[in-house]
Amino acid sequence: MAGTGQGVAVTGVQEARSREAFQALARAELPRLLALARRLCSGDAEDLVQEALLRGYRSYPSLDDDRAAGGWLRTILVNVHRDRMRQCARKFEELPVADPDSFSLYRRIADEDPLPYSDTLHLDFLHAFSKEDVRQVLLRLPQMYRVPLVLCHMAGYATKEVAREYELPLGTVLARLHRGRKAFEREMWSYAEQNGLLKSGGHDA
Amino acid sequence: MPDKSHLIPCDEAVQQLWAYLDGAAPNHAAVEAHLTWCRRCCGEMEFVEYLRGMLASQATEEIPPQVTQRLERFIEEL
Numbered sequence: 001m002a003g004t005g006q007g008v009a010v011t012g013v014q015e016a017r018s019r020e021a022f023q024a025l026a027r028a029e030l031p032r033l034l035a036l037a038r039r040l041c042s043g044d045a046e047d048l049v050q051e052a053l054l055r056g057y058r059s060y061p062s063l064d065d066d067r068a069a070g071g072w073l074r075t076i077l078v079n080v081h082r083d084r085m086r087q088c089a090r091k092f093e094e095l096p097v098a099d100p101d102s103f104s105l106y107r108r109i110a111d112e113d114p115l116p117y118s119d120t121l122h123l124d125f126l127h128a129f130s131k132e133d134v135r136q137v138l139l140r141l142p143q144m145y146r147v148p149l150v151l152c153h154m155a156g157y158a159t160k161e162v163a164r165e166y167e168l169p170l171g172t173v174l175a176r177l178h179r180g181r182k183a184f185e186r187e188m189w190s191y192a193e194q195n196g197l198l199k200s201g202g203h204d205a
Numbered sequence: 206m207p208d209k210s211h212l213i214p215c216d217e218a219v220q221q222l223w224a225y226l227d228g229a230a231p232n233h234a235a236v237e238a239h240l241t242w243c244r245r246c247c248g249e250m251e252f253v254e255y256l257r258g259m260l261a262s263q264a265t266e267e268i269p270p271q272v273t274q275r276l277e278r279f280i281e282e283l
Contacts, residue, residue, distance in 0.1 A: 034272070034276070104249065106253070123255065126252075126255055131262060149260065154261055159229075184256075185256070188256075
């Protein structure tokens with residue numbers, strides 16, 4: 001029937017438009033998706049992005065508000081990551097919780113940096129880190145601490161959203177976030193020591 | 206005797222600085238009061254604020270070009 005054929009043609013055009021629109025969205029969001037994935041996990045970030053793009057593509061027709069598309073796609077990526085972590089739950093759920101850590105990077109820099117004290121001592125320390133250095137420090141942290149840290153500080157999640165997505169009690173997320181921050185401070189110092197960032201102000205970011 | 210129950214030591218204030226900057230410190234008023242007179246902890250708060258900014262950075266420039274190229278091809282194939 002002519003009517004049916006026309007209907008199929010219209011549907012085909014809509015599908016092509018939808019595909020092109022999704023591809024444009026994916027290209028625009030790719031740097032942020034990759035940056036987020038490369039902080040959530042070390043080895044399979046590319047794979048994580050691919051799966052998120054596939055899931056996003058399948059559910060793209062149901063997205064109501066294109067203005068929210070970037071956040072929607074990043075949420076899908078976090079969901080993919082959460083699902084993968086559930087599959088190997090021991091990595092996230094069953095690690096022993098470390099004792100509260102009272103380390104202060106600020107004080108350690110003042111106490112132990114070999115450079116003579118100056119007003120910019122602390123900022124000089126931080127400026128020595130490139131963005132890749134910061135990512136490497138994050139990847140040194142156990143996943144249980146890294147994930148809340150990345151989601152809350154980089155992806156803009158509230159702690160209760162992390163708790164909901166990862167099915168954890170809010171108190172657990174808050175404790176891991178606190179310890180994750182302290183562990184991050186400690187690893188910044190260790191990384192600086194091991195990579196010669198303490199001596200001459202390091203390299204350009 | 207004036208009431209000094211709101212006073213907290215530096216160690217306690219420093220433990221709460223990240224949460225304070227979130228507006229979620231367990232003892233927000235005490236940290237705030239501490240920061241009005243303790244210059245060292247004020248310096249540490251500014252330091253933590255900068256550190257938070259480094260964590261929040263949407264850094265993309267370190268991504269190897271071949272990874273981006275592979276993913277762009279993946280998008281073309283969708």
